[in-house]
Amino acid sequence: MSQPRIDVAAIGNAIVDVLAHVDDAFLARHGIAKGGMTLIDEFRARTLEKELPGATLAPGGSAANTTSGVAMLGGSARFIGRVKDDFLGQSFLSGLNAAGIHYSTPMSSTGSPTARCVIAITPDAQRSMNTYLGASVELDESVIAPEEIAAAAIFYIEGYLWDPPKAIAAIRKGMAAAKAANRKIALTLSDSFCVGRHRAAFLDLMASDLAILFANEAEIISLFETADFDGALQRVRAWSDATGGIAALTRSEKGSVVAGRGEVHVIDPIVQGKLVDTTGAGDLYAAGFLFGIAHGHDLAACGRLGSLCAGEVITHVGPRPQKDLKALARAHGLL
Amino acid sequence: MSQPRIDVAAIGNAIVDVLAHVDDAFLARHGIAKGGMTLIDEFRARTLEKELPGATLAPGGSAANTTSGVAMLGGSARFIGRVKDDFLGQSFLSGLNAAGIHYSTPMSSTGSPTARCVIAITPDAQRSMNTYLGASVELDESVIAPEEIAAAAIFYIEGYLWDPPKAIAAIRKGMAAAKAANRKIALTLSDSFCVGRHRAAFLDLMASDLAILFANEAEIISLFETADFDGALQRVRAWSDATGGIAALTRSEKGSVVAGRGEVHVIDPIVQGKLVDTTGAGDLYAAGFLFGIAHGHDLAACGRLGSLCAGEVITHVGPRPQKDLKALARAHGLL
Numbered sequence: 001m002s003q004p005r006i007d008v009a010a011i012g013n014a015i016v017d018v019l020a021h022v023d024d025a026f027l028a029r030h031g032i033a034k035g036g037m038t039l040i041d042e043f044r045a046r047t048l049e050k051e052l053p054g055a056t057l058a059p060g061g062s063a064a065n066t067t068s069g070v071a072m073l074g075g076s077a078r079f080i081g082r083v084k085d086d087f088l089g090q091s092f093l094s095g096l097n098a099a100g101i102h103y104s105t106p107m108s109s110t111g112s113p114t115a116r117c118v119i120a121i122t123p124d125a126q127r128s129m130n131t132y133l134g135a136s137v138e139l140d141e142s143v144i145a146p147e148e149i150a151a152a153a154i155f156y157i158e159g160y161l162w163d164p165p166k167a168i169a170a171i172r173k174g175m176a177a178a179k180a181a182n183r184k185i186a187l188t189l190s191d192s193f194c195v196g197r198h199r200a201a202f203l204d205l206m207a208s209d210l211a212i213l214f215a216n217e218a219e220i221i222s223l224f225e226t227a228d229f230d231g232a233l234q235r236v237r238a239w240s241d242a243t244g245g246i247a248a249l250t251r252s253e254k255g256s257v258v259a260g261r262g263e264v265h266v267i268d269p270i271v272q273g274k275l276v277d278t279t280g281a282g283d284l285y286a287a288g289f290l291f292g293i294a295h296g297h298d299l300a301a302c303g304r305l306g307s308l309c310a311g312e313v314i315t316h317v318g319p320r321p322q323k324d325l326k327a328l329a330r331a332h333g334l335l
Numbered sequence: 336m337s338q339p340r341i342d343v344a345a346i347g348n349a350i351v352d353v354l355a356h357v358d359d360a361f362l363a364r365h366g367i368a369k370g371g372m373t374l375i376d377e378f379r380a381r382t383l384e385k386e387l388p389g390a391t392l393a394p395g396g397s398a399a400n401t402t403s404g405v406a407m408l409g410g411s412a413r414f415i416g417r418v419k420d421d422f423l424g425q426s427f428l429s430g431l432n433a434a435g436i437h438y439s440t441p442m443s444s445t446g447s448p449t450a451r452c453v454i455a456i457t458p459d460a461q462r463s464m465n466t467y468l469g470a471s472v473e474l475d476e477s478v479i480a481p482e483e484i485a486a487a488a489i490f491y492i493e494g495y496l497w498d499p500p501k502a503i504a505a506i507r508k509g510m511a512a513a514k515a516a517n518r519k520i521a522l523t524l525s526d527s528f529c530v531g532r533h534r535a536a537f538l539d540l541m542a543s544d545l546a547i548l549f550a551n552e553a554e555i556i557s558l559f560e561t562a563d564f565d566g567a568l569q570r571v572r573a574w575s576d577a578t579g580g581i582a583a584l585t586r587s588e589k590g591s592v593v594a595g596r597g598e599v600h601v602i603d604p605i606v607q608g609k610l611v612d613t614t615g616a617g618d619l620y621a622a623g624f625l626f627g628i629a630h631g632h633d634l635a636a637c638g639r640l641g642s643l644c645a646g647e648v649i650t651h652v653g654p655r656p657q658k659d660l661k662a663l664a665r666a667h668g669l670l
Binding site for chain 2: 228229230231233234237254255257263264265266267268300303
């Protein structure tokens with residue numbers, strides 16, 4: 001089997017973020033669930049955007065954010081996802097190009113506009129996401145080129161991708177290509193509501209082919225329907241012992257817990273300034289962790305790389321790193 | 336071997352707490368190290384007390400606080416420690432009697448007065464302790480009655496007891512009695528400065544006879560001189576794998592991590608109100624945990640009992656529980 005030429009090939013919804021600071025009353029007025037991700041239609045997206053004239057546009061999308069972190073650490077990454085050939089689609093691709101992320105999914109020329117996510121940031125730095133999937137619903141198995149998947153050490157899938165109807169065929173095709181090339185398959189559970197929609201599918205994937213699982217506390221508790229974090233952790237360890245899988249469980253200000261290979265690591269956050277906007281925290285944690293795995297670091301070091309990347313992205317508005325993560329990791333003795 | 340008749344026999348400095356709310360300027364003015372425990376002489380104790388006319392007197396002492404928690408959970412406990420036959424000594428004994436704690440150490444009639452600890456509580460609910468050991472320096476091997484140690488499932492020692500010069504002989508005699516009766520020996524590291532003073536002795540005890548270790552994050556990092564909590568946790572797991580020992584590592588608002596029997600549990604705090612005074616938090620965590628061990632609960636349940644008891648004692652001034660811990664534990668489904 002040939003060596004992989006890149007670190008991570010990630011598939012997810014290709015989304016432009018519309019970020020705005022709001023107060024809690026805004027959430028109440030618009031019936032937005034705080035801290036979560038809600039799927040909305042185009043009409044509601046336009047309504048929310050109209051009320052947020054000072055919003056910032058930024059390329060987003062969970063898996064795409066992760067690839068940007070991998071690239072900024074000095075790794076190589078590919079993103080797979082569908083945009084439309086419109087203004088937002090072009091700006092999404094510019095973001096990938098600027099970060100040096102491989103990308104070859106053709107843009108759609110007809111149908112829904114490029115997906116966007118209206119992100120309301122409250123004064124407590126929490127983000128509440130409202131996603132209009134748009135062109136992402138056109139993501140189907142045609143986006144998967146098996147040789148691109150085979151070229152990457154890790155095939156990384158966002159759980160949100162179980163929402164658009166045709167994406168499951170793309171996931172299956174990608175997983176088959178990854179398995180045929182003996183590559184690792186990784187999954188993020190994405191959001192606790194997402195776990196509620198797709199619990200059986202996620203558990204099924206874990207029982208068969210999954211090598212690396214990412215989840216935050218609410219997601220892993222929802223997945224296993226346990227009373228508390230420790231109950232979920234025990235289920236995760238049993239899964240790891242049975243399958244050889246590795247799990248990275250993020251806990252906001254409590255840091256993260258990494259379980260795998262018979263080990264358990266309790267990793268501290270790496271605070272790098274005032275908490276401004278938690279958008280992208282989980283995505284960037286995954287970036288650091290996956291970079292570490294692809295480059296042969298031990299599990300504790302992978303967790304610390306995750307903490308470092310997540311710690312940077314929450315000090316500013318927007319879901320992608322602004323500082324040189326490679327230099328930052330070196331300064332912290334992690335690279 | 337006969338069954339133990341009580342749960343925990345604990346040995347420690349018998350101390351009356353002098354608790355007062357101060358501001359950070361008070362700490363600066365008196366050169367008090369925030370969050371730690373400093374040993375002071377009688378003169379300095381009197382000086383500090385004079386500046387704190389509104390202080391509250393309360394029976395304290397780390398191991399004694401722990402016995403009060405065990406008793407309030409419905410368990411049985413013995414305290415071993417030396418007071419003088421003076422006003423503070425009488426009030427210390429009244430506290431033990433009121434809580435139903437077994438006690439038979441004779442009071443000293445000559446020599447230094449009963450020990451006291453001037454505790455400065457800052458607005459952030461942190462407590463900074465200034466301990467005058469007083470009569471505690473008279474604690475020697477005569478306080479140990481081997482049949483009393485043999486009667487308890489666990490012999491619990493506070494790390495602070497390595498400070499008074501004659502206490503080490505009492506510790507050794509107690510450990511010998513516990514081993515002869517096949518009882519468990521437990522230790523709390525007490526304080527990170529205490530670890531700095533007695534690191535070699537603590538490591539030595541862990542390598543030979545220790546069954547249960549309590550430490551907070553700063554203490555365990557200091558013990559193993561690691562860069563971070565996870566590094567210390569890995570050393571703790573290696574210790575546990577090698578000796579069969581169990582460790583409960585407390586982390587303030589991050590909860591605790593329990594390692595032993597090949598298991599690792601990440602236990603949440605059980606918040607029961609506004610944080611007022613952290614005095615006694617570690618002592619009461621140990622109470623819940625030891626009660627759980629003595630009554631055959633699994634490690635996760637022991638950790639939760641610890642969280643429950645610590646969570647109660649930090650909602651009010653003073654180092655001993657005020658609510659009925661047994662009823663509280665039942666209400667939380669822990670008993």
